[in-house]
Amino acid sequence: MGATVDRPHRSRAATSEVRLVHVGGHRSSVREMRQSAGDTAILNGELGEGARLALELVVAAGESMGADELLDINGAHIDGCLYHGVAGLDFARRLADAGGVVVVPTTLNVASIDLLHPNLYRGDADTARRARQLMEAYVEMGCRPTWTCAPYQLADRPALGDQVAWGESNAIVFANSVLGARTNRYGDFLDICCALTGRAPAVDLHTDDGRRATMALDVEVPDSWLDEDLFYVGLGIVLGRVAGTRVATITGLDSRADEDRLKALGAAAASSGAVAMFHVEGITPESATLASAPIERRTRVDTSSIASALRGLTGDTTELGAVSVGTPHASVAELRTLASLMDGMRSVVPFYVNTSRDVVAEVPSAIAVIERFGGTVVTDTCTYITPIIGEVTGAVMTNSGKWAYYAPGNLGVEVALGSLPDCVESAVAGKVVVSGLLS
């Protein structure tokens, strides 16, 4: 939103035009940005008031990021459908009432209500009503009701090099790191604005330069640790703390770092820090091409740093109140593993399994085993963001670094961390049982 006269040295493309845009009636920042003819048309209201308002916000955000221009995206994932209060609903209604419709394929993140199992919700009726209205507003704007924090587990996920605008911190880090798709950290509001316009600021992780690692984590642990799921959780916590917002490359891992483990790693890193991308040498798709920038800092990660990160996520009680797994949403492979661990057993505490409705539809037999075990399958939402788990005495056990990180603040519960087999064994025993790295 800058004046046109104060940067005489900038060359402009013939189709570009610089306009002064006012968001909410105030000049919002100090940079100017090149606009394509399409941008100008949208800002002139040719795609309607919803798109015009959305592009104003994209431009304002882009200017704050130091972007010189916007780029086209071919997909979006919306985090704004999770209810955090009246402001989010007011904003979605403002866009939907202004005729906003997404112009790229757009998936929806977890929301506050499990529409397939609505009776699981234990919160107040007013919040539930507004949370549903929020979900409806996003569907009204043309988003797919996928309701998952793991859109990378859907069949039509982005490919290497795709430019997308994704919200949800764990999805962002997975898209960049594991898929090689390109997204910045889109917050609520900006995500839908990008989807309504098909445009995003051309900066940072959308560019080659922004994707290069500037620091390295050198993993030096016994080989057997690479077989432990929780090792990747601990590594993620360490990565988030050391990297903050920077792109790191991780050395010392091998093909045992599969998608589910990288999911856990990224989700933990995006909880303890603001990590939006990492490389794993020899594993992730851009590690060979983009990991080789000058490394400013190397950090050695050893058994004590991993163990200390894991201990920081877990209490010392053995009393067990409930179990919750599947944060981020459990994959097909994780549900099959769970079913094989649970087969013929019975939980004596509430056992929640968070996953997506699409994944549930793929593995009905595993779902049946989980339910015979006494498990409750939660779709469309997650147990740490909405009131589903009732009053518990004792810890809630989880295999998720992200759940362990946020649940104490969100739910006021004590957390016990354990592997997936630990979680099942504990549920059967009725007390916290841990093995491996935490024993």
Next chain:
Amino acid sequence: MRALVAGRASGDLVVLGEGLSLWGGYEPSTGRVVDRRHPQYGESLAGKIVYMPHGRGSSSSSSVLAEAMRIGTAPAGLVLGEQDSILVIGSLVGRLLYGIQCPIYVGDLTELGEGVVRLGEP
């Protein structure tokens, strides 16, 4: 200091020792830090000028900031060590919907001094 969301604000300075994810870490109903691992756990940020070295965590923090602005429990203004578009968009939407300001600047802690801090003064 560089304006990310220009505007005037003043208030007591609160320096956060670490980045804070507003989502999961800040309660709009009270204006307090609820992340138990955060050095400023329990402190109220409502009406304060808050210095944050960098953003952190959830991309839902935009919603939480806008909601806090609606309720009146948001910081008066933010100074960030590094730019953070998630907070910027929350502030812009709060202003768009409710006409409330929460200016955001990028700057160094040493530029702020102590006690009451004013942002956006000429």
